[in-house]
Amino acid sequence: MVVIPELTAPTPDVLRGSENSAAAAAAASLSAVQGRPEMAVEIRDFDFAYTEELALEDVTLDIPAHRVTALIGPSGCGKSTLLRCINRMNDLIPGAGVRRGSIRVQGEEILGRTVDVIALRKYIGMVFQKYNPFPTSIFENVAYGLRISGLSNRRALADAVERSLRRAALWEETKDRLHEGALSLSGGQQQRLCIARTIAVDPKIILMDEPCSALDPIATAKVEELITDLRSDYTIVIVTHNMQQATRVSDRTAFFYVGKLVEEGETMKMFTRPEKKETEDYVSGKFG
Amino acid sequence: MAHILDSFENALNELRRSVLTMGSMSLRNLEIAIKGCVDRDTDLCNSAIAEDDEVNELEMSIDQQGMEIMLRYQPVATDLRKVLAAMKIAGNLERISDEAESIARRGRKMNKHHELADLHLIEPLYEQARFQLEDALRAYTNGDIDLAVSVGEKDDKLDRAHRKLVKYMTSAMAEDSEAVKDYLHVIFIIRCLERVGDHSVNIGEEAVFMESSHDIRHGNVDKLEEEE
Ligand SMILES: Nc1ncnc2c1ncn2[C@@H]1O[C@H](COP(=O)(O)OP(=O)(O)O)[C@@H](O)[C@H]1O
Ligand SMILES: [Mg+2]
Numbered sequence: 331m332v333v334i335p336e337l338t339a340p341t342p343d344v345l346r347g348s349e350n351s352a353a354a355a356a357a358a359s360l361s362a363v364q365g366r367p368e369m370a371v372e373i374r375d376f377d378f379a380y381t382e383e384l385a386l387e388d389v390t391l392d393i394p395a396h397r398v399t400a401l402i403g404p405s406g407c408g409k410s411t412l413l414r415c416i417n418r419m420n421d422l423i424p425g426a427g428v429r430r431g432s433i434r435v436q437g438e439e440i441l442g443r444t445v446d447v448i449a450l451r452k453y454i455g456m457v458f459q460k461y462n463p464f465p466t467s468i469f470e471n472v473a474y475g476l477r478i479s480g481l482s483n484r485r486a487l488a489d490a491v492e493r494s495l496r497r498a499a500l501w502e503e504t505k506d507r508l509h510e511g512a513l514s515l516s517g518g519q520q521q522r523l524c525i526a527r528t529i530a531v532d533p534k535i536i537l538m539d540e541p542c543s544a545l546d547p548i549a550t551a552k553v554e555e556l557i558t559d560l561r562s563d564y565t566i567v568i569v570t571h572n573m574q575q576a577t578r579v580s581d582r583t584a585f586f587y588v589g590k591l592v593e594e595g596e597t598m599k600m601f602t603r604p605e606k607k608e609t610e611d612y613v614s615g616k617f618g
Numbered sequence: 619m620a621h622i623l624d625s626f627e628n629a630l631n632e633l634r635r636s637v638l639t640m641g642s643m644s645l646r647n648l649e650i651a652i653k654g655c656v657d658r659d660t661d662l663c664n665s666a667i668a669e670d671d672e673v674n675e676l677e678m679s680i681d682q683q684g685m686e687i688m689l690r691y692q693p694v695a696t697d698l699r700k701v702l703a704a705m706k707i708a709g710n711l712e713r714i715s716d717e718a719e720s721i722a723r724r725g726r727k728m729n730k731h732h733e734l735a736d737l738h739l740i741e742p743l744y745e746q747a748r749f750q751l752e753d754a755l756r757a758y759t760n761g762d763i764d765l766a767v768s769v770g771e772k773d774d775k776l777d778r779a780h781r782k783l784v785k786y787m788t789s790a791m792a793e794d795s796e797a798v799k800d801y802l803h804v805i806f807i808i809r810c811l812e813r814v815g816d817h818s819v820n821i822g823e824e825a826v827f828m829e830s831s832h833d834i835r836h837g838n839v840d841k842l843e844e845e846e
Contacts, residue, residue, distance in 0.1 A: 574692055601694045603831035613694050615626070616619045 369437075370395040370535055370565035371416060376431035378408075378415055380423060385411045387589045389431070393582075398557060398566045400576040400597065403586035403612070409569040412586075413537045416440075416567070417454040418447050435535070452479070455528035459540040461521040463512035468495075468504050471512045471523055475531040490530060497563075498526035499556050518549025522556060529564070536560065538568040542575065554579050573613055577601050585609045626691045630700060633683045637704045637711075640676045641755040644711045645748065647673065647718035648814065652744045655725035655807065658733060666722035673715035680708040696828075703828035707758060710817040710824075714751065717810040717817075724803040734800045736790055740807055743783060746776050747814040754821035761829045767839060769822035773815045780812040 371393035378386040386408045393399050401409040414420045416433060418440065433440050440450055452475075463471050472491045481487055491508070495501040500522045504515070512523055521541060528536060538557070542550040557566060557579045570576050576583050577597060584594035585608075593600065593609045604610045611617070621627040647669050654662030684705040687693060693701050728734065750769050757766035784805055791801035823835050832838075 573694065577694075602698065604695055610695050611619050614697050615622050615691075617622050 368395045369393065370435065371567070372432075372434040372437075373412075373416075374432045374434075376415070376433065377429035378411060378420070378427070379429055380411075380426045384429065385589055386415070389591045391584055391591055391594060393565065393567055395565045396561060396563075397581040398561050398568060398579050400580035400583045401567065401569045401586060402571075402573065402576055402583060403592075405571075406588075407586040408589045409586055410539050413456070413539055413567060413569060416535075416537060417451050417456055418445075419451075419456070421447065452531050453533055454535040454537060455531070455533035457521070457524055457528055457536065457538040457541050459543045461517065461524050461544065463515075463520050463523050463527070465511065465513055467509045468512050468515070468523060469508040472526050472530045475527060479531060494526040494530040497529055497560070498522045499552065499559070500526055516549070518545050518552055521545060521549070521553055525553075525556065525560075529560070533564065535565045535567070538566065540569050540571060543571065550575075573601070585612060587612070623691065626687075626693075626697075629683065629687050629691070630693075630697065633680065633687065633701065633704045636676060636680050636683060637707055638755070638759065640673060640680065640708055640711045641751075641758075643669065643673050643676065644715045644718070645751060645755070647715050648721070648744075648748065648751070651718040651722040651725065652740070654722055655728065656738060656741060658725075658729045660726055660729050663722040663726040663729070667719050667726075670715050670719040673712055677708045677712040681705055699828045699831060703758070703824040706824050707821050710820045714814050714817045717814050721807050721810050724807055728800050728803050731797075731800055734797055734804065736787065736801075737804060739783060739786070740804060740811065743776070743779055743808060743811050746772070746779060747811045747818070750776065750815050750818040751821075754818040754825065757822055758825040758828070761825070763826050763829050766822035766825040766829075767834070770819050770834075770839065773819045776812060776815040780808055780815075783808050 369392045371391075373389055373391045373393075376386060376389040377384050389412065401412065403409055411420065415428070416435070420426050428441055435450070435454065439445075464474065466474075469491055472494050473487050476487055476490050481490065492501060492505075495504055500519060503519060504523075507514075512520065515523060521544075525536075525541075541557075542553050545553065554575065557568065560566060561581075568576075568580065580597045582594060583597045583600040585592045585600065585604075585606075587608055593604060593606045595605075600609065601613055604613065621630075647666050650662050650669070651666035653659065654664075654666060684701045687701050691697075728737070750772050753765055753772070754769045756762065757769065787801050787805050787808065791798055791805075794801070820835075823833075826832055826834050
C-alpha cells in the first residue's frame with residue numbers, strides 16, 4: 331500500500347522562478363536574528379519504506395535556508411534514503427514509497443502526484459559520492475542541464491558555464507581546457523565539476539551524499555571550502571561519515587539511528603554537549 | 619559504554635591517572651612545606667622544594683598526553699571536556715605545588731632565626747586550604763558536581779580568614795621590630811595558602827565543566843542552578 335497525500339495544487343511557484351539570492355540570504359539572516367530562520371525543507375511525521383519494513387520512521391526535521399545541515403549516523407540508518415526523498419529520487423523504485431507524513435519545500439508540499447518532479451529536481455540539485463561526470467567535455471558537462479532547459483544561445487551558454495565553473499572554484503583550473511574530456515580531470519576536480527553542473531541550472535537546495543568519500547585530503551579540503559562558500563547562496567544538506575567534516579562544514583547536525591531521527595541541533599552543541607546518550611556514544615565512537 | 623578503540627579508552631584512563639597522581643603529589647608537597655615551617659625542619663623544606671620539579675614534569679607530561687589524544691582521536695563531547703579539564707587541572711596543580719615551594723623557601727629562611735610565637739596560627743588556615751583542595755580533587759575523581767560547587771563557597775570563608783590573619787600579623791609586626799622579616803615571611807605564606815584555595819576553586823570549576831558542560835567560572839554558578 332502506497333499512501334501518497336493527494337495534491338491537486340499546481341506546481342509551486344518556488345519550484346520554477348529563481349529569486350534574488352542575496353535578498354533571500356538577507357531575509358534568512360534577518361529571520362535568524364529574530365529567532366525564526368526561514369525553513370527550506372520541513373519534514374513532518376515522515377515514514378518511508380522500500381518493502382514492508384520502514385527505512386525511515388516518524389522523522390520530523392526542519393532544514394533552515396542558507397545553512398549547511400549534516401546528516402550523520404551508522405551505515406544503513408536511512409540518511410541517503412532521506413536525501414532521495416527530498417528530491418523524489420526514490421519514486422522509481424518499485425514498491426517503495428512514502429507511508430506517512432509530508433515534506434514541504436519552501437512551504438510547498440512535494441509528495442503529491444501532481445508535483446512537477448522535473449522542476450523539483452532543478453530546484454533541488456544532488457551531488458553523489460562517486461563523482462559522475464558525463465564522458466563529454468568539461469564545457470558540455472556544465473552546459474548539459476542548461477541546454478535541456480532550452481538555453482541555446484552560444485554566448486549565453488558560455489557565460490553561464492563560466493559563471494558556474496567560477497562558483498565551483500574550478501574556472502582557473504579549467505578555463506584553458508574547456509573542450510577537453512571531463513574524465514581527464516583529477517578526482518577532486520571531477521567532483522567540483524559535478525557541483526558546477528548542479529549549480530548551472532540554478533537550484534536553491536543542494537543535496538550531497540558523502541561527496542568527499544572518494545577524495546584525498548587535499549581534494550576534500552577544497553570541496554569543504556567550496557561548501558562553506560556556497561552556503562550564502564544555497565541551502566545544503568550533506569550526508570557524511572566523517573565526524574570532523576560535519577564539525578567543519580555544517581551549521582546543524584541531525585543524527586539518525588535505524589531509521590529514526592535521534593537528535594538534531596546546532597553542530598557545535600551536538601559535538602560538545604549532545605542531549606541524548608545515543609548521540610554522545612555515536613559521535614564519541616562508543617558501542618554498547 | 620566503552621570506546622570502540624581500546625587505545626583511546628586506555629589513553630583517557632591514563633590521563634586521568636596522571637592527574638590524580640599529580641593531585642596527591644601537590645597535596646603532599648603542600649603538607650611537607652607547612653610541616654617544614656611549623657616544625658622548623660629544614661630537610662622537609664628542602665624536599666618540598668625538590669619535589670616541585672616532579673610536579674612540573676608531570677604537568678608537561680599531561681599536556682603532552684592531552685595533545686596526543688586530541689591529535690590521534692579528535693575527542694568530542696564528554697571526551698573532549700575530559701581532556702580539556704585534565705590539562706587545566708594539571709595547570710592549577712602545578713601552581714599549587716609552586717605555592718608549596720615558596721612556602722618551603724620562606725620556611726627555610728625562618729628556620730635560621732628564633733621561632734616566631736605566632737607561626738602556629740597558619741595551621742588552621744592551611745587545614746582549610748587543604749580541605750578545599752581535597753574536596754576539589756574528590757569532586758573531579760567522583761564527578762561530584764555539588765561537592766565541586768561547594769569548594770567555591772568554602773573559599774569565601776578562607777578569604778575572610780586570610781584577611782583577618784594578615785591584619786593580625788601586620789599589627790603584631792608593628793610591635794615586634796626585631797621580627798619584621800619573619801612576620802613578612804608569614805604574611806607571604808598566608809597569601810600562598812589563600813592562592814591554594816583559589817586554585818582549588820578552579821579545579822572544582824573544571825570538574826563541573828567536565829561533568830555537566832556548564833561553565834561556572836566568573837560567578838556563573840547561578841546558571842547551573844537554573845538549569846538543574
Ligand atoms: N533501493 C533499495 N531497496 C531496498 N532497500 C534499500 C534500498 N536502498 C536502501 N535500502 C535499505 O534502506 C535502509 C537505509 O539505507 P540508506 O538510506 O542507504 O542508509 P545510509 O545512507 O544511512 O547508509 C538500509 O537498510 C538499506 O538496506
Ligand atoms: Mg548512504
